[in-house]
Amino acid sequence: MKDKKDQISAKEAWALNKKAIAYWWNIDRRIFISTAACNIIKAISPYITIYFSAQLIGEIAGQHRPQELVRIAAIVLIATAIMGLISAALQRWKNAVHESIFYINRKQQLDKMLSMDFCDTDDMDVQNLLRHIQEGDNWSGWGTTRVSGKIFSDVITAVTKIIGAVALSVTLFTSQVPQGNMDFLNSPWMVVLILGIMMATAIISPMLQVKGERYFTEGCADEVKRSNRIFCCYGHMAIDDKSRSEDVRMYTQEVFCIEKSNANAWAGKDSKISRYARGPMGFLLGLAVAVSRIFTGVAYLFVCLKAWAGAFGVGYVTQDISAITSLSSGVSLLLSTWGMIRTNAIYLKDTFAFFELPNKMYQGSLTVEKRSDRNYQVEFRNVSFQYPGSQQWALRNVSMKFTIGERLAVVGQNGSGKTTMIKLLCRLYDPAEGEILLNGINIRKYNYKEYMSIFSVVFQDFQLLSLPLGQNVAAAGQYDNGWARQCLEEAGFGPRLATMPQGLETCLFKDFDNKGVAVSGGEAQKIAIARALYKNAPFIVLDEPTAALDPIAEAEIYAKFNTLIQDRTAVYISHRLSSCRFCDRIAVFHEGSVVQFGTHEELLADKNGQYNQLWNAQAQYYVS
Ligand code: ADP
Numbered sequence: 372m373k374d375k376k377d378q379i380s381a382k383e384a385w386a387l388n389k390k391a392i393a394y395w396w397n398i399d400r401r402i403f404i405s406t407a408a409c410n411i412i413k414a415i416s417p418y419i420t421i422y423f424s425a426q427l428i429g430e431i432a433g434q435h436r437p438q439e440l441v442r443i444a445a446i447v448l449i450a451t452a453i454m455g456l457i458s459a460a461l462q463r464w465k466n467a468v469h470e471s472i473f474y475i476n477r478k479q480q481l482d483k484m485l486s487m488d489f490c491d492t493d494d495m496d497v498q499n500l501l502r503h504i505q506e507g508d509n510w511s512g513w514g515t516t517r518v519s520g521k522i523f524s525d526v527i528t529a530v531t532k533i534i535g536a537v538a539l540s541v542t543l544f545t546s547q548v549p550q551g552n553m554d555f556l557n558s559p560w561m562v563v564l565i566l567g568i569m570m571a572t573a574i575i576s577p578m579l580q581v582k583g584e585r586y587f588t589e590g591c592a593d594e595v596k597r598s599n600r601i602f603c604c605y606g607h608m609a610i611d612d613k614s615r616s617e618d619v620r621m622y623t624q625e626v627f628c629i630e631k632s633n634a635n636a637w638a639g640k641d642s643k644i645s646r647y648a649r650g651p652m653g654f655l656l657g658l659a660v661a662v663s664r665i666f667t668g669v670a671y672l673f674v675c676l677k678a679w680a681g682a683f684g685v686g687y688v689t690q691d692i693s694a695i696t697s698l699s700s701g702v703s704l705l706l707s708t709w710g711m712i713r714t715n716a717i718y719l720k721d722t723f724a725f726f727e728l729p730n731k732m733y734q735g736s737l738t739v740e741k742r743s744d745r746n747y748q749v750e751f752r753n754v755s756f757q758y759p760g761s762q763q764w765a766l767r768n769v770s771m772k773f774t775i776g777e778r779l780a781v782v783g784q785n786g787s788g789k790t791t792m793i794k795l796l797c798r799l800y801d802p803a804e805g806e807i808l809l810n811g812i813n814i815r816k817y818n819y820k821e822y823m824s825i826f827s828v829v830f831q832d833f834q835l836l837s838l839p840l841g842q843n844v845a846a847a848g849q850y851d852n853g854w855a856r857q858c859l860e861e862a863g864f865g866p867r868l869a870t871m872p873q874g875l876e877t878c879l880f881k882d883f884d885n886k887g888v889a890v891s892g893g894e895a896q897k898i899a900i901a902r903a904l905y906k907n908a909p910f911i912v913l914d915e916p917t918a919a920l921d922p923i924a925e926a927e928i929y930a931k932f933n934t935l936i937q938d939r940t941a942v943y944i945s946h947r948l949s950s951c952r953f954c955d956r957i958a959v960f961h962e963g964s965v966v967q968f969g970t971h972e973e974l975l976a977d978k979n980g981q982y983n984q985l986w987n988a989q990a991q992y993y994v995s
Contacts (some may be wrong), residue, residue, distance in 0.1 A: 378717075379705070379717060379720060381713065383716065383720075384712055384713045384715075384716035385712065386657070387715075387716045387719040387720060387723065388518055388522060388712045388715060388716065388719065390719070390723060391514075391515045391518035391719055391722075392518060392523065392661075395515065395518065395519045398475060398479075399468070399475070401468045401969075402468055402469065402472070402519050403519075403523060405461065405464045405465040405468045405469075406465055406469075406519075406523055406524050406527060407523075407527050408461050408464075408465075409458065409461035409462055409464070409465040410459045410524055410527040410528045410531065411527060411531050412454065412457050412461055413458050413461075413462075413528070414527075414531035414532050414535065415531060415535050416451075416454040416455070416456075416458060417494075417693070417697075417876070418535040418536075418538075418539055418693075418697075419450050419451070419454060420447065420450070420451055420693075421539065421689065421690050421693045421694070422539065422561075422690060423443055423446055423447040423450065424447060424689060424690075425686045425687055425689055425690035426443050426686060427440065427443045427444060427447065427734060428685060428686040428688075428689060429684045429685065429686025429687065430443060430686070431514045431686075431836045432684060432686060433686075435686060463713065469519070469520060472516055472520065473508070473516070476508060476514075476515060476516060478724070480501060480504070480725070483725065483726055483728070484501070486958065487728055487730060488730050488732045489800065490732075490758075490759050490799070490800050491728060491759075494759055494760070495760070497725070497728065499935060500721055500724060500725045501725060502598075502600075503596070503718075504718065504722050504725060506595075506596040506599050506600065506722055507596075507718040507721075509599050510592075510595050510596065510599060511588075513588075513714075513715060513717075513718040514718040514719060514722045514747070515719065515722055517584055517711070517715045517718070518715065518719075518926050521711065522708055522711055522712060522715065525704055525705075525706055525707075525708040525711075526705065527703040528701075528704060529558075529701045529702070529704035529708065530701070530705070531701075532697050532698070532700065532701030532704070533698060533701035533702060533705070535694075535696065535697065536694045536697040536698035536701060537698065538546050539690060539691075539693075539694035539697075540691055540695050540698060542683060542685050542687060542690075542691065543677070543683075543687075543691040543694070543695065544562050544673060546677065546679060546682040546683045546687075548680040548682045549680070549681050550682060551680070552595060552680075553676065553679075553680035554680075554930075556673075556676060556677050556680060556682070561673075565669070565670070565673055565695075566977070568666060568669050569666055569670075569695070569698065569699050569702070570702070572662050572663055572665060572666035572699060572703075573663075573666070573699050573702035573703045573706060574702075574706060575659075575662050576659045576660075576662040576663040576703050577659070577703045577704075577706040577707035577709075577710060578706070578710075579656070579658050579659035579662065580655070580656060580659040580707055580710070581707060581710030581713075581714075582655050583651070583652045583653075583654075583655030583659065584652075584656070584710075584714075585714070586644075586647040586651060586655075587644060587647070587652065588653035588714050589714070590643065590647060591643055591644045591647070592921040593702075594642070594643060594644070601631050603760070605627065605628045605631040606628070608624065608625075608628055628982045635677055653856035661704060663699065663700070664701050666696075667696050667699075670692055670695045670696055670699070671692055674688055674691045674692050674695070675688065681954070706973065720864050724843045724938070730816075732798075732801055733801070733815045733816075733962070734818075734819065735811065735814075735815050735816035735817045735818060735819070735822075736818055737816045737817045737818060737821075738817070738818060739809070739817050739818070739821040739822055739824065739825055740810070744875040746811055747775060747809060747810060747825060747909055747910065747940065748772065748773065748774065748775060748808075748809070748811075748912060749772070749773045749796065749807065749808070749809055749910075749940075750770075750772045750773075750807070750808045750811075751769050751770055751771050751772075751792070751795075751796075751805070751807055752770055752805050752806050752807070752808060753768050753769075753770055753804065753805035753806075754766055754768070754769045754770070754795065754802045754804070754805035754807060755767050755768055755769070755802060755803050755804040755805055756791060756800060756803050756804075757800050758791075758797060758800075764963050765788050765791040765963055766788045766791050766795070766802075766963045766964075767793060767962075767963040767964050768804075768805070768964060769788070769792065769805075769963075769964060769965050770805075770965070771958055771965055772938055773942065774940075774941075775940055775943075776938055776940060777940055777955045777956060778932075778936065778941045778943060778953065778954040778955050778956075778957055779940075779941065779942050779943065779954060779955070779957075779958060780943045780944075780945060780950075780951035780954035780957040780958070781942060781943065781944045781945075781957075781958050782944075782945060782946070782948060782951055782957060782958070782959055782960070782982070782985065783959055783960030783961055783981075783985075784961070784985075786867050787960035787961050787962060787963065788951070788960050788962075788963040788964075789914070789944045789960050790795060790830075790831065790914055790944070791963075792960070793828065793830075793912055793944065794944065795807060795916060795939055796826070796912070796942075797823065797826055797912075798814055798815075798819060798822060798823070809825075825907065825908050825909050825910055826902070826910045826911075826912060827902075827903035827906040827907075827908040827910065827911045827912070827939075828903065828907050828911075828912040828913075828914070829896075829900055829902075829903045829912070829914060829916050831914045831915045831918070833895075833896075833899040835879055835880075835890070835895055835898055835899065836879070837878065837880040837881075837882035837883050837884075837887065838878070838879065838880050839875065839876045839877060840859075840868075840871070840874075840875050840876070840877050840878075840879060840898065841855045841874075841875030841876065843879055843898060844858060844859060844875075844898065844902050844905050845902075845905055846899045846906070847903060848903075850875075850905075852875060854905060855875055855901070855905060856868070856875065858901040858902075858904040858905045859897070859898070859901040861901070861904055861931070861934065861935055862897045862898070862900040862901040862904060862928075862935070863897050863900075863924055863927050863928060864894065864897040864898060864901060867890075867894055867897075871888065873886070879898075883907055893920045893921055893924055896916065896917070896918070896920060897920075897924070899916075900913070900916055900928075900935075904935065908939070908942050909939055909940060910939060910941075910942070911936060911939045911940070911941050911942075912941075912942045912943075913941065913942070913943050913944065914944045915945060915946065916928070916942055916943070916945075917929075917945070917947070917950065918946075925947075925950075929950055930955060932953055947989070948985055948986050948989055949983075949989070952971050953970060954971075955970065955983065956968065956969060956970060957969065957970065957971060957974055959974065959980070959981050959982045959985075962979050966980075966981050967980050967981055967982050
């Protein structure tokens with residue numbers, strides 16, 4: 372347990388927590404303003420009551436003048452009511468501001484995932500980093516949430532408590548006992564002794580507490596994170612209506628959910644945390660409370676002795692005891708917060724490592740020429756590529772040129788590199804060797820957003836969102852109704868659109884709307900094609916665009932392929948070789964290389980070629 376925490380020095384822990392304060396301050400400074408206002412009022416409220424209560428008791432025990440008693444009682448009541456109201460209002464404000472912290476954190480993580488180099492998004496180390504951050508946050512708000520929610524709050528409370536307590540307890544040390552047997556209480560050494568005991572207990576008690584809590588925060592961290600992960604996976608299986616719930620019922624997979632949930636009882640009777648609680652953790656936490664109570668006992672003794680010896684009236688007994696115990700608890704809180712700052716640094720280190728991941732891909736600045744004649748030319752020149760962490764070449768020495776307005780079909784067996792070629796074309800990754808050129812210029816030199824604007828891509832694993840159909844097609848909240856409808860019709864979705872009562876406003880899926888429609892795989896594919904058409908980019912890339920379509924819908928798409936593509940340059944990846952016939956040229960991929968390039972007739976004529984083999988492999992079932 373020790374080693375993990377000791378990896379981060381006190382200085383580094385402090386710097387990381389300060390960085391987290393700056394992180395939240397830049398996002399929403401009301402987080403700190405509301406916390407400070409609320410905690411200061413809450414921390415000083417008891418002192419006001421204590422002060423006036425002491426006056427009241429003093430008056431009762433002393434002169435007991437009725438008018439004075441009524442005056443002080445009225446002040447106590449009014450002050451308590453006003454402070455109660457103010458602190459309740461501030462608490463509401465603080466709660467409202469803090470409510471969104473979880474979502475803000477998730478949004479920041481999402482923004483980072485979207486802005487980092489694509490190759491990093493599926494890197495195992497990056498995924499693990501993000502998982503670790505989210506698990507710490509889900510578990511007990513560790514990380515940046517801990518700073519905004521607890522650490523800052525506790526520091527403000529502790530400091531206010533200490534200042535208030537010092538102000539109120541001055542009389543305890545300055546009031547003198549009359550000459551006699553008890554005048555040793557006036558000695559400055561008495562003050563040193565009391566403050567010494569207070570400091571010792573204020574240090575020892577939180578130290579024991581932090582040590583005890585480490586059995587939970589560090590000793591059980593792996594169990595809790597694993598438990599969270601299991602819950603997120605198995606706990607949602609039966610309610611995840613889109614992907615898993617059908618399988619759960621069909622194969623009675625709830626058995627696994629129950630088994631996993633039972634095995635997941637990380638806080639059960641025989642679990643590690645229970646053993647810790649019965650053993651060292653319970654002992655240390657109990658001892659922490661006991662030590663702080665020892666100080667309370669000493670404080671009572673000192674104050675009562677001074678009052679008994681005549682240093683002050685009985686009214687001050689409550690005031691001084693409350694003040695000095697508050698002083699001790701304020702110092703304890705400050706010290707235990709320091710322990711929390713140290714533990715939290717472990718999570719903050721990962722958080723900032725994630726947020727500060729550098730973008731390594733070259734960011735060009737050239738603008739892409741907007742050509743009304745759509746005269747763009749793309750060339751792959753000796754391109755080779757390996758996925759991060761892989762030793763295998765996904766592409767090896769690929770060279771080819773797409774001429775304007777050309778329909779290029781890309782075929783090949785699974786894993787031959789077709790999709791990888793598209794990913795490189797869209798600059799999701801940079802080639803390891805060679806270069807890709809747009810109109811003779813390396814695509815790395817273009818501004819990325821501008822470069823992407825000339826491509827429409829329908830990936831194999833495209834995703835539609837739980838939004839109205841029109842917004843899905845336009846990929847925007849506001850859209851051109853007529854154009855969206857036309858694109859859907861061109862993609863073959865027209866008849867289905869006609870059956871939708873709310874037309875383009877029909878919500879897809881039921882996540883946010885009970886009237887939402889569930890579309891079939893084929894219908895979803897048509898919507899994805901319509902989305903690519905709506906963008907109206909000069910290049911259109913279709914990766915297996917008809918895989919989920921029935922034969923009639925597929926034939927329909929082929930029949931109007933030319934109308935669909937118009938004057939765009941099209942790259943068409945397909946397993947069905949019959950669909951490549953309407954393309955001008957065909958690139959045959961095999962084990963990451965382009966092994967053949969030409970028209971359908973040319974490639975078929977090569978009896979020993981890969982294309983001929985693939986063609987015949989598919990054709991034989993239809994012929995026989
Ligand atoms: P195709 O589209 O022709 O089916 P891909 O381009 O998807 O083939 O894959 C080419 C090769 O790259 C395959 O060997 C595949 O396993 C590998 N590959 C694809 N994606 C990744 C990835 N994200 N990480 C590592 N290897 C990958």
